[in-house]
Amino acid sequence: SAVISQKPSRDICQRGTSLTIQCQVDSQVTMMFWYRQQPGQSLTLIATANQGSEATYESGFVIDKFPISRPNLTFSTLTVSNMSPEDSSIYLCSALTGQHTEAFFGQGTRLTVV
Amino acid sequence: DAKTTQPPSMDCAEGRAANLPCNHSTISGNEYVYWYRQIHSQGPQYIIHGLKNNETNEMASLIITEDRKSSTLILPHATLRDTAVYYCIVRTREGGAQKLVFGQGTRLTINP
Numbered sequence: 001s002a003v004i005s006q007k008p009s010r011d012i013c014q015r016g017t018s019l020t021i022q023c024q025v026d027s028q029v030t031m032m033f034w035y036r037q038q039p040g041q042s043l044t045l046i047a048t049a050n051q052g053s054e055a056t057y058e059s060g061f062v063i064d065k066f067p068i069s070r071p072n073l074t075f076s077t078l079t080v081s082n083m084s085p086e087d088s089s090i091y092l093c094s095a096l097t098g099q100h101t102e103a104f105f106g107q108g109t110r111l112t113v114v
Numbered sequence: 115d116a117k118t119t120q121p122p123s124m125d126c127a128e129g130r131a132a133n134l135p136c137n138h139s140t141i142s143g144n145e146y147v148y149w150y151r152q153i154h155s156q157g158p159q160y161i162i163h164g165l166k167n168n169e170t171n172e173m174a175s176l177i178i179t180e181d182r183k184s185s186t187l188i189l190p191h192a193t194l195r196d197t198a199v200y201y202c203i204v205r206t207r208e209g210g211a212q213k214l215v216f217g218q219g220t221r222l223t224i225n226p
Contacts (some may be wrong), residue, residue: 004157042201043158045215070156092157096212102148103214105157 004106023093028073031096136202
């Protein structure tokens, strides 16, 4: 198994500012993902964080709004840029350790934009 | 888009078996079925997964139909702590990359 730590666990931010969320895994993983969960909704995949290269974004998400870094096999960051109240959500980091094993999730970052 | 369909909500009595259905009629031959649950906005928790054979672990059993177009998650003796949203997910491979795409899930309520 893998333990995923996210920082911060929650934050309240002013509109127009940016927030960087950190995701640390306690072991090397093959793939890392970022999800968004809006209030009362399911999880929506934002992007796959690729080690050493640009992230792969899902439809509706762009790098300028959600820049992602993954400098090594255990760490990734997601930045929510130029925030608006519509960005208020829980942001979750996930990691896959192998081709046929389960994905692990962090506890999420609860973001409120005011 | 999610490749699974689940009922939006279900109720079950405490101590009884909870049977949660999932349809995945477009599943491909090498795609796995995964089940996760999310309790009160915590991070999703892995439950079980399978390819074509039935699977059982300490949490649940997974029954996959022979044609693989549907499956059922069974919680054999549901407790109040099993109240959660349960997600059935087909682990897809697109462009060589594995990923989990969540559907809307089933909100399971265990009643005393």
